[in-house]
Amino acid sequence: MYCLGIESTADDFGVAILSFDGRVLSNANSAYMPEKGGIHPREAARHHAEVAGKVLAEAFERAGIKPQDVSIVAFSQGPGLGPCLRTGATAARALASYLRVPLVGVNHCVAHIEIGKLVTGAVDPVTLYVSGGNTIISAFEAGRYRVFGETLDIAIGNCLDVFAREAGMSQRKGAPFGAMVEELASRSKTFVPLPYTVKGMDLSFSGLLTAAVQILHERKHSLEDLCFSLQEVAFSMLTEVTERALAHTEKLEVLLTGGVAANKRLQSMLNVIAEEHNARFCVVPKEYALDNGAMIAWTGILAYKSKITLPVEKSFVKLKWRLDEVYAPWVEG
Amino acid sequence: MLIKKGAEANLYLEEWHNRKVIMKRRLSKKYRIPELDEKIRSQRTIYEPQVIHKAKEAGVPTPTIFMVDVAEANIIMEFVEGKQVKQVLNDLPPQERLRLSRHIGGLIGRLHKHGIIHGDLTTSNMILTPYGKIVFVDFGLSERSAELENRGVDLHLMKRAFQSTHYKYAKECFEAVIEGYVEVVGEEEAKNVLEKIREIERRGRYVSER
Numbered sequence: 001m002y003c004l005g006i007e008s009t010a011d012d013f014g015v016a017i018l019s020f021d022g023r024v025l026s027n028a029n030s031a032y033m034p035e036k037g038g039i040h041p042r043e044a045a046r047h048h049a050e051v052a053g054k055v056l057a058e059a060f061e062r063a064g065i066k067p068q069d070v071s072i073v074a075f076s077q078g079p080g081l082g083p084c085l086r087t088g089a090t091a092a093r094a095l096a097s098y099l100r101v102p103l104v105g106v107n108h109c110v111a112h113i114e115i116g117k118l119v120t121g122a123v124d125p126v127t128l129y130v131s132g133g134n135t136i137i138s139a140f141e142a143g144r145y146r147v148f149g150e151t152l153d154i155a156i157g158n159c160l161d162v163f164a165r166e167a168g169m170s171q172r173k174g175a176p177f178g179a180m181v182e183e184l185a186s187r188s189k190t191f192v193p194l195p196y197t198v199k200g201m202d203l204s205f206s207g208l209l210t211a212a213v214q215i216l217h218e219r220k221h222s223l224e225d226l227c228f229s230l231q232e233v234a235f236s237m238l239t240e241v242t243e244r245a246l247a248h249t250e251k252l253e254v255l256l257t258g259g260v261a262a263n264k265r266l267q268s269m270l271n272v273i274a275e276e277h278n279a280r281f282c283v284v285p286k287e288y289a290l291d292n293g294a295m296i297a298w299t300g301i302l303a304y305k306s307k308i309t310l311p312v313e314k315s316f317v318k319l320k321w322r323l324d325e326v327y328a329p330w331v332e333g
Numbered sequence: 334m335l336i337k338k339g340a341e342a343n344l345y346l347e348e349w350h351n352r353k354v355i356m357k358r359r360l361s362k363k364y365r366i367p368e369l370d371e372k373i374r375s376q377r378t379i380y381e382p383q384v385i386h387k388a389k390e391a392g393v394p395t396p397t398i399f400m401v402d403v404a405e406a407n408i409i410m411e412f413v414e415g416k417q418v419k420q421v422l423n424d425l426p427p428q429e430r431l432r433l434s435r436h437i438g439g440l441i442g443r444l445h446k447h448g449i450i451h452g453d454l455t456t457s458n459m460i461l462t463p464y465g466k467i468v469f470v471d472f473g474l475s476e477r478s479a480e481l482e483n484r485g486v487d488l489h490l491m492k493r494a495f496q497s498t499h500y501k502y503a504k505e506c507f508e509a510v511i512e513g514y515v516e517v518v519g520e521e522e523a524k525n526v527l528e529k530i531r532e533i534e535r536r537g538r539y540v541s542e543r
Contacts, residue, residue: 199486201490247340248340320535324496
């Protein structure tokens with residue numbers, strides 16, 4: 001049996017086909033690239049609508065199966081940008097109705113954790129999910145993925161992106177802002193003090209960003225020094241909170257996922273705390289750490305096996321669907 | 334003797350001038366660069382005893398500080414006999430659980446009224462003594478602030494602590510905390526803080542654009 005999963009919460013439109021035993025048959029994707037500035041929801045949705053047919057066809061072709069072979073259709077129901085979510089949801093509803101197969105609505109954040117577990121073999125991790133839109137420290141407890149800490153304002157990826165844009169960098173396909181900041185940071189060892197804000201288990205990056213941008217415009221420190229310091233402070237904050245969650249839950253795995261997971265400095269910091277707590281450190285590979293259809297398809301399969309489906313007439317998207325609102329009976333099996 | 338290996342500091346139970354004391358030692362973290370590490374450790378070591386003292390002025394029981402060693406990031410303080418609220422809360426009779434929660438709410442109210450933000454309000458950081466008194470410990474992440482935002486975040490943390498460790502009773506316990514809080518800070522202030530908590534909860538969700 002196969003599940004087709006559609007991801008469309010933000011700038012990525014992804015379609016993947018997975019078998020029920022967790023084999024990824026295809027994982028096709030098309031990313032919207034703004035000419036300048038951040039993601040414009042309407043423009044991103046327009047992109048998704050334009051490429052939907054092509055990406056779907058590609059997913060079927062690479063998987064080598066026919067649409068009639070699909071047993072269920074899963075889609076990212078939230079959280080995310082309204083226009084983008086609705087575009088993916090429309091495609092999913094149409095497919096499910098046409099094929100007469102069940103529809104499954106998947107929470108994007110849960111999906112990141114589930115695919116991370118599948119590809120790294122982690123069973124019950126403390127997860128640090130870091131991307132342009134999310135910064136969440138989570139662990140499973142009593143039926144749900146509980147949020148142990150999260151950002152109180154902007155996401156870490158957003159913080160790095162805005163700083164890069166303020167510094168006049170421009171993003172290209174295959175060269176995201178995060179990688180540029182990381183590269184510049186690796187050339188410096190000079191620390192410029194910046195505000196460090198951890199509130200209990202929660203984090204705040206807006207003050208850090210404002211301070212970094214202000215110092216940047218004063219032109220007293222090199223861009224390399226500022227990238228280095230920004231990374232050191234932001235990642236130390238993330239690592240401190242992850243360590244607190246690890247100490248609190250006494251779990252034996254640390255899972256790092258999301259777009260920012262690719263950062264080597266962040267990886268090395270988390271590796272240190274994982275070792276100190278005798279936990280296994282798992283980094284989700286890029287293909288499955290960035291937004292992708294495979295994570296939606298896999299979580300759809302897990303939910304479906306727990307008898308969770310979504311009637312088309314109730315399949316409204318949920319823009320602010322929290323990770324800890326999702327009942328996840330499949331985890332305890 | 335090491336009694337608690339925390340994420341940020343280790344707690345040792347020691348004999349000090351014929352007294353049972355807690356030695357709180359902030360650990361050097363290998364993951365962060367020395368400049369940042371020293372700054373965080375020394376700042377927190379200086380700050381914590383100051384806030385602990387301010388909390389006493391506000392009428393909130395806290396441990397007595399005996400010694401502060403900034404260079405070693407070391408604080409020597411009173412050993413508070415008792416149990417963590419975290420350990421006892423779930424097993425208390427319902428009425429007693431609510432009474433305790435209201436009492437905690439009152440203590441948080443006193444802190445906030447005096448411009449103290451605890452910064453890590455979890456039930457592990459509250460000790461129930463054999464005499465039924467609650468002592469707040471671990472002011473390691475506390476700050477002095479009268480800002481509504483900070484008070485909101487503080488109480489939001491308390492709510493989250495209930496949800497993650499006492500999920501069965503989270504709702505009723507937090508409501509009781511708010512009852513106790515209202516009694517101390519007054520209806521008007523409490524209303525503002527509650528509105529702030531709702532705002533923080535909305536804000537802490539999916540953020541895509543600044």
